Amino acid sequence: MTTMPATSAHRPPVNRDVPLVGRQALEGPYVLLTFRHPEVAAGARAGQFVMIKANTVSDPILRRPFSIMSVDPGEDTFTLFLKIVGPGSHALAELRTGEEAGCLGPLGQPFTAPREGHEALFVAGGYGIAPFVLFSHELGRARRRARAFYGGRSAAELQLGDAFEELGVPLLCATDDGSFGHRGRVTEAVAAYLDTRPGPVTLYACGPDAMLRAVAILAEKLAVPAQVSLDPWMGCGLGTCLGCVVRIRRPGEARSKYHCACTEGPVFDARDVVWP
Numbered sequence: 001m002t003t004m005p006a007t008s009a010h011r012p013p014v015n016r017d018v019p020l021v022g023r024q025a026l027e028g029p030y031v032l033l034t035f036r037h038p039e040v041a042a043g044a045r046a047g048q049f050v051m052i053k054a055n056t057v058s059d060p061i062l063r064r065p066f067s068i069m070s071v072d073p074g075e076d077t078f079t080l081f082l083k084i085v086g087p088g089s090h091a092l093a094e095l096r097t098g099e100e101a102g103c104l105g106p107l108g109q110p111f112t113a114p115r116e117g118h119e120a121l122f123v124a125g126g127y128g129i130a131p132f133v134l135f136s137h138e139l140g141r142a143r144r145r146a147r148a149f150y151g152g153r154s155a156a157e158l159q160l161g162d163a164f165e166e167l168g169v170p171l172l173c174a175t176d177d178g179s180f181g182h183r184g185r186v187t188e189a190v191a192a193y194l195d196t197r198p199g200p201v202t203l204y205a206c207g208p209d210a211m212l213r214a215v216a217i218l219a220e221k222l223a224v225p226a227q228v229s230l231d232p233w234m235g236c237g238l239g240t241c242l243g244c245v246v247r248i249r250r251p252g253e254a255r256s257k258y259h260c261a262c263t264e265g266p267v268f269d270a271r272d273v274v275w276p
Helices: 038-043 087-093 125-140 161-166 187-194 209-222
Strands: 014-025 030-036 049-054 064-067 070-072 077-083 099-107 119-125 148-153 173-176 201-206 226-229 244-247 257-260 267-269
Touching: 014 038, 014 148, 030 257, 038 070, 038 077, 038 099, 049 077, 049 087, 049 209, 064 077, 064 099, 064 125, 064 244, 070 125, 070 267, 077 099, 119 161, 119 209, 125 148, 125 161, 125 201, 148 161, 148 187, 161 173, 161 187, 173 187, 201 209
Parallel strands: 119 148, 119 201, 148 173, 201 226
Antiparallel strands: 014 030, 014 099, 030 077, 049 064, 049 099, 070 077, 226 267, 244 257
C-alpha cells in the first residue's frame, strides 16, 4: 500500500531569514512568491503554513500566516499564493529578488489522505485554493484520485486553475456573478456532483468560514468524511498567544474545548468543529 510522507511531528519548524528567489505577478492583486527555506521545502505537507514577514518594514510588527502552495526540495524553495490585502501582504509583494523575510515553518497539522478507494474532493474559496496545489502533488504521487471545485465572487478571483489542469486534476469553477463556470456558490457545484453518486469521497475545504460551514453541513447530511482548514487570526503560530483558539468537540467529549488552530490545526475533522 502506498503511504504518505511523514507528518509534521517529525519536522519541527525552523525560524530563519529567507531570500526571495522568484516572483510571478498574476492578474489584479495576486502574486506568486518563491522563497528559499530548506526545511520548509523538505518537510512541508499540504495544509501546513508559514508565519512570514518582510524584513524591509517594521510595520506590521507580527508575522502573518500563509498556506504553502508548493515546494521544490531540489531547489530548497517553497511558493506562496498571495493576495495583496493589507500592509503585511503588500510589503511581501513588494520584495525584490534577494531581499529577505523572517519565516517560521512548516507549521500546523496537514490534511490527511483519503481512505483507499475514496476520491478526494477539494473545495476552495478564493485564495483558499493554495494548499490544494501541494495536495494534488502528494495524492498524485500516492496514486489517489482528486477533483477540485474552485469558487470566487468573479472570474478575476480564480487565478490558479491552470495548475490543476497541468496536474491532471479535474477542475470545476463557480462564480457568484456567473462570469465563469457555475453561477452560484461553489458548494452548490459540489452538491450537484455528489448527486451523481460518484462513489466514496472525502471532502477537503479551505476558504471563507461560511463556505467551510456549508461543506460541513453537506458532509453531515450525506454521511461523508470531511476535513476543513480553519483560518482564525494568528499571532505567533506556536500556540503561545492563544489568539487562534477554536471550539472543538470530539466524539465522547461531554463539552467542547478550545484548541489552538496553529498547532492542533489548522486542519480539523469537520464533524468536530463547533461552528459559531
